[in-house]
Amino acid sequence: MDGIIASASSEVEGSSHPPRRAPPCAFVIFGGGGDLTKRLLVPAIYNLACAGLLDDAFSIVAVDWADLSDDVLRAQFHEALQEFVARRGTAATTLRPDIWAWLSSRISYLRGSFDEASTFASLGERIGSGNAVFYLAVAARFFGSISDRLGESGLVVETDGSFRRVIVEKPFGHDLHSAKELNRHLLGVLRERQIYRIDHYLGKETVQNILALRFSNGFFEPLWNRQNIDHVQITAAETVGVERRGRFYEGTGALRDMVPNHLMQLLAMTAMEAPVSFDADAVRDEKSKVLKAAHCVGADDMVRGQYVAGMLGGEDVPAYRDEPDVAPDSQTETYVAMKLAVDNWRWAGVPFYLRTGKRLAERRTEIAIHFRHAPYALFRDTPVERLTPNIMTMHIQPTEGVTLQFGAKVPGPTVRLGGVRMKFDYSEWFSDGPSTGYETLIYDCLIGDATLFQRADNIEAGWQVVQPALDWSARVGAAPLCAYAAGSSGPVEADALLARDGRHWLALGK
Ligand code: BG6
Numbered sequence: 001m002d003g004i005i006a007s008a009s010s011e012v013e014g015s016s017h018p019p020r021r022a023p024p025c026a027f028v029i030f031g032g033g034g035d036l037t038k039r040l041l042v043p044a045i046y047n048l049a050c051a052g053l054l055d056d057a058f059s060i061v062a063v064d065w066a067d068l069s070d071d072v073l074r075a076q077f078h079e080a081l082q083e084f085v086a087r088r089g090t091a092a093t094t095l096r097p098d099i100w101a102w103l104s105s106r107i108s109y110l111r112g113s114f115d116e117a118s119t120f121a122s123l124g125e126r127i128g129s130g131n132a133v134f135y136l137a138v139a140a141r142f143f144g145s146i147s148d149r150l151g152e153s154g155l156v157v158e159t160d161g162s163f164r165r166v167i168v169e170k171p172f173g174h175d176l177h178s179a180k181e182l183n184r185h186l187l188g189v190l191r192e193r194q195i196y197r198i199d200h201y202l203g204k205e206t207v208q209n210i211l212a213l214r215f216s217n218g219f220f221e222p223l224w225n226r227q228n229i230d231h232v233q234i235t236a237a238e239t240v241g242v243e244r245r246g247r248f249y250e251g252t253g254a255l256r257d258m259v260p261n262h263l264m265q266l267l268a269m270t271a272m273e274a275p276v277s278f279d280a281d282a283v284r285d286e287k288s289k290v291l292k293a294a295h296c297v298g299a300d301d302m303v304r305g306q307y308v309a310g311m312l313g314g315e316d317v318p319a320y321r322d323e324p325d326v327a328p329d330s331q332t333e334t335y336v337a338m339k340l341a342v343d344n345w346r347w348a349g350v351p352f353y354l355r356t357g358k359r360l361a362e363r364r365t366e367i368a369i370h371f372r373h374a375p376y377a378l379f380r381d382t383p384v385e386r387l388t389p390n391i392m393t394m395h396i397q398p399t400e401g402v403t404l405q406f407g408a409k410v411p412g413p414t415v416r417l418g419g420v421r422m423k424f425d426y427s428e429w430f431s432d433g434p435s436t437g438y439e440t441l442i443y444d445c446l447i448g449d450a451t452l453f454q455r456a457d458n459i460e461a462g463w464q465v466v467q468p469a470l471d472w473s474a475r476v477g478a479a480p481l482c483a484y485a486a487g488s489s490g491p492v493e494a495d496a497l498l499a500r501d502g503r504h505w506l507a508l509g510k
Helices: 035-050 070-088 097-104 117-127 140-152 176-189 205-215 246-250 253-271 280-293 438-447 456-474 492-499
Strands: 002-005 026-030 059-064 107-111 132-136 164-168 195-197 229-237 294-296 302-308 310-312 315-317 335-342 352-357 364-371 391-397 401-409 417-425 481-485
Touching: 026 035, 026 117, 035 059, 035 070, 035 097, 035 438, 059 117, 070 097, 070 107, 107 117, 117 140, 132 140, 140 164, 140 176, 164 438, 176 456, 195 456, 205 253, 205 391, 229 253, 246 253, 253 280, 253 294, 253 335, 253 352, 253 364, 253 456, 280 294, 280 456, 294 456, 302 456, 302 492, 335 456, 335 492, 352 492, 481 492
Parallel strands: 002 417, 026 059, 026 132, 059 107, 132 164, 164 195, 229 352, 302 481
Antiparallel strands: 229 364, 294 335, 302 335, 310 315, 335 352, 364 391, 391 401, 401 417
């Protein structure tokens, strides 16, 4: 396809106020010695420090069971940060010593069990009475006990105008029932406004850009409805396998791991109505509404797949069943594709096709809006299948940007149509340093902006949509497992899912 690059002004418009510095806060991380803390949380906090967004009275207290000293923990964080800047670095490929000196002097370690009152008593002494955020970077089985202990020890009581907030990582439940239970549990100890349920997809710039794109421009929204849109494809394709997470993944699978949370967020941002403001509750109200209108179409409109051995990036990759900690006869899906309907005034009759999987041909997350064909009167000699489909694709990762695909006249004496593409690439227009995606989320929690976090009803609405699919998966024979080769674009049955409707997926790996 011929390409044209869109030209546009790179001037950034809008607010010129620099972001304000976050208030003083003790940032307590349960699971402070773990992988998430080292790979993502500490680098994100380092980036916030580089941007001057943390108060001088900011501190990190890492809580974990391992026998570590403050210095050993700092050395581990230092190493992880060096890897982070080297791996992701563009402008800055080395750690800034001034920032590290500032940050490391504010890091301390607290050894203790997440279950014992004594850990929480020591924590209380350590953090005193000011603002505190408690980050649950631990396995989901600890969420309930940590929040109970936080409640019993009085650590979440807000006194003298201070705040106490709890950030909860995923997985938030494993089905609708358990998500409701967990909400009930947390709300027994905390107020809704103290709970920040994280979905790291909402920290991605390009995911946040969906709302900016839709609601700050005049020309998308008038087309954004069933009159003009034929269907929507949401893809979250990964090349990685289950890595060291076989045990977790066996009990989870692609459906639970990606759909009720990340893909439902993408769907909600794409399909929601304009909120009355960008106030947290206004945005979350609209998301809940649209998710309540969404539902899986039927067991026949869902495909579960599992990868068998194949080739990826020129290398042999083993089958899922041969990965560590995976049962040799595992029935866990590593791929899922499904058709959803959104039964409301805007979307009735417009299918939303979702697919996500591991060990696919390409790493690509995107939302593709397929518009209806123009009336054919002028080009009645061109077969429909040769008219360029009008597709607007919002690229989430690894490329970040938007492309528009449409038809244009091929230069020459006869009228011939060719497909062209207009492209906006984030990296060409905005320069930004390396980020983890957690910077915005942590900063927002510190300043008390919950817009990018999930309210209890948002979480439950996401599970509500996929619950029938979970039920079908559990029923023998209702949603059989289809094999696909690692490195392919998924099971052929997923292609058939769209072919039945006279459509096809955008190709992966091309
Ligand atoms: C996580 C899932 O929530 O999201 C992982 O548990 C998945 O299995 C990851 O790999 C994908 O995130 P990203 O940001 O790489 O698209």
